[in-house]
Amino acid sequence: MRRSTLLLSSLSAAVLISGAALAQEFQISEARMNEDTRILASDEFEGRGVATPGEQRTIEYIAQQFAAAGLQPGGVDGTWYQPVTLRRFETSNASGALSVGDWTLPLHQGEEAVFSTRRPAEHVHLEDAELVFVGYGINAPERDWNDFKGMDLRGKVLVVLVNDADFEEPELDTFGGRAMTYYGRWTYKYEEAARQGAAGVLIVHETAPASYGWNTVRNSWSQPQFDIVRANPEAERIPLEGWIQLDVARQLFQRAGLDFDALKAQARSRDFRPVTLEGAQLDAMMDVSTETVETRNVVARLEGSTHPEESILYMAHWDHLGVGEPDADGDAIFNGAVDNATGIATLLEIARAFAAGPRPERSIVFLALTAEESGLLGAEYYGANPLYPLETTVAGINMDAMGVWGPTRDLSVIGWGQSDLDQRLERLAASQDRTISPDSTPEAGFFFRSDHFPMAKRGVPMAYAGSGDVLVEGGREAAAAASAAYTRDRYHQVNDEWSPDWNLGGMAQDAELFWRMGLELANSRDWPRWAATSEFGPARTASDDRRR
Template sequence: MRLKLLTVAACALAVSACASMDAGGGGAAPAFDAQRVSDDVKALSDDSFEGRGIATPAEDKVVDYLSRAFADAGFQPGGENGGWTQAVTLNRFTVSNARAQFEAGGEAIPVAQGEQIVISTRLPAARQNLADLPLVFVGYGTTAPERQWDDFKDVDVRGKVIVVLVNDADYEQPELNTFNGRAMTYYGRWTYKYDEAARRGAAGVLVVHETAPASYGWATVRNSWTTPQFDIVRQNAAAERVPLEGWIQRDVAVDLFRRAGLDFEAQKVAARSRDFRPVDLSGVTIDAAYDVSSTTVTTRNIIARLPGTTHPDETILYTGHWDHIGMGEPDAEGDRIFNGAVDNASGIAGLLELARVWGAGPRPERSIVMIAFTAEESGLLGSEFYAANPLYPLETTVAGFNLDAMNVYGRLSGLGVTGHGQSADMDGRLAAAAAAQGRVIVPDTNNAAGTYFRSDHFPLAKRGVPMAYPKGSGDFLDEPIADRVAARDEYGARRYHQAQDGWLPVMDFRGAVQDLEAVYAVGRDLAFSRDWPQWSPTSEFGPVRDRSAAARR
């Protein structure tokens, strides 16, 4: 399907955009080229890359494409043993023949995989047979001692399937401000809810899907969770994973609550209070059976490095994820390849263009490292693996910039900063770079979606590395503005994590170039300085960074 939206002349893409910000290296930055970015996005999201699924033949094509491009830009292999990659060992789980039904009052209520329910697991087993498991509603499934919050209280949920709401307890009533208002905390992420269920010994989790608090529709849930799932290899998986990780549609939850004599909306309200206690869905059970194929696979982070001249042991990172969903069930148009043009061929194209500009400019004093992470779509696993097994010490990693789903709709008046306020130091540097472009900083515009916890900067940030996650924001600068807004909105509604996220000739990469110029300018300032960016005093990541202060001179 083609968008009939933008009318930007093709020649606009061919115009090189030059950074005008001077930095410590001296002189204006070499040119960023919107056409080159477009070409890389088009290539990486081509059907021949089969959706860039990890541990598939497509992965070899990605490694070859990126390593050649980084080498052409003047970068050296930055991976293990003098190569371009870092091996990341994962378990891959494929669920098949999934059947599930609820029972209430002697009546069976069948639910179809991908339609009313999505069932998956990251627990090694040949088959799961779950019969007559009771359901218990545990609100948002949160245990946060620092906020004096415990949704579980003293209730034992071992052997039960817990039903949880998506997002945080503040989402519906941000004025409560127990969990940062509408700004999602880590407690609102599905990853946390699944982990907490395992810590509690639950047999399974069912997250109630609602589009607004999840920030995506059911199609995204279906597409993301009915394909193979991945996890890092765990020594004690039985204690860290549950047999059933699932989602259910809201109307299914409403019906189940009604059959248990409960009002779903009333229970949602009750769950916003510290006084909430778990509620049994009396008389309601679930039966689920599914085959699980579990195999160990090795996928790869792709790493390139430009060594610094005087402080090569100090690193500035630029990151993004190369993987996407791969291939799944055909959509309504028969397309089963999830091309991932915006998410995240755009960010990888940005890394390649940054490498070309860094390679053409003055050699930095500190090293520049580009990492194309694997398995982001599986739960930030490539970045989590790197952060736990860094090839360049995190203590002397100066700072980093993450590129994920870049702006492909045209120039914008602002530079958005996801996680604004976490590091006033990095915020200020980005603000100065944006001001040099005639733009302004725009704090998180959709922090209720928990975007700060949903991309590859997060595993590094939680280990103390000051990581920025910027992307274009604000008002469009070029006509037709209404069409550009419609294209951006249409992506979120119909293309995100769907087969229709493909390269389109109407895409306008001049906005992406604005953002690349900004992160290059800040990185270049740092590369020719002795500065070490800091976290804000209120950031939870500051104390982690402080513990390694002696390593930074």
């Protein structure tokens, strides 16, 4: 592995940092980030599962690194931690069957389907539940779109398409074209089904619109699930959250006298109406073990010298999937090396960079977040219970699954056009002789799939970027091949392991850029703004009087 360091003094501080200069040079070290990644992704950390011994090792390691860098505890009561109370749901003995007349298709957990729940109960048992196809399962009044059309769906199981209606035909532009909206996320499908009073949802898995294969679904939903503690979970969660394979859906529709592909095409229209699968029924059952657990966000802070009440936020999630079912080689540990030991390694290195330099004028807050893999729950908890006011959080930078294939000629920006942070990213990238590549796969909905989202929806301008689409060595073709191979063979699989063959030059590029961006903001009086077209702008405007 290449272990060079990237000297950060090459860029003019006079250009980047208004009226300030670095008291000393600091080197972003690939070797340090490599070692942090290797340690966090080792078997000793047991896949960094929430509320497991692996969590304790993980958060202690992160806190130790923050302390060694010279930062101060930023958590509750002078500690490094923010406790996060969650409900943990572990299912067992899950099974089911689809039937139409005398045709029956058994559903085996992880094979034809996956079943889970985030609703407190000892058992889930659906018997002879009626099935209704509701297209994309979207109710969006502002887009004049309602897939339910007033149909009474109480007690029914909804069969739903993944993504939103523009994925297959972006020229329709009913949901902004190819880029996924929040309506396309699986989280939304389940939330809306609860509002409709449904008993369950079966999302039809397709690799392209989901942006990941069936292995990812099987591994992610076969693990324990978590949720925040809700006052009325029966109103907000459905009993059965499920996925089925595409060929299962096609068989089911055919047996019910329907053409799945034809109905899928019809679902792209505002005129689509729910279709009952006549004679089709679902039987499903599982045992559920529910308990309340406490997990933790890790928080460090560097207090600002002039405006300590104003904060720049850096964040990455520490959790992964923990220990699951063994693969063919007997490996049961989901090490989560790229996702997201690399993000935490980058967070730690940026923390060292800030601690080594002169104190910035605004405070810097570093958040290592829990339960991202369970639905951004650690970030959601912090957003609802911020330790430092969100109204005076200047902006944030999120780091998730960093590049491990070498330096790139560009920087990929997720959610390009959302805020004027994009122009800062573009200028800083140019200083590295890099261009900007707006998210190359907006249809995958990455803007809604990482921890910046709970902050963004509360109005905090957030940047989410990473290594681009054109590798210095190998170009666009090599970058695409590496990304595709990772998604296919490693993402949310036991094979996401640290490798001595990685080239962290791109990760170092990004760490430098993110550090410079935060330092520039911290030594300015700037308040980044959402674009006029952004749905997140109104939340920020509501708190304008808190910022001077």
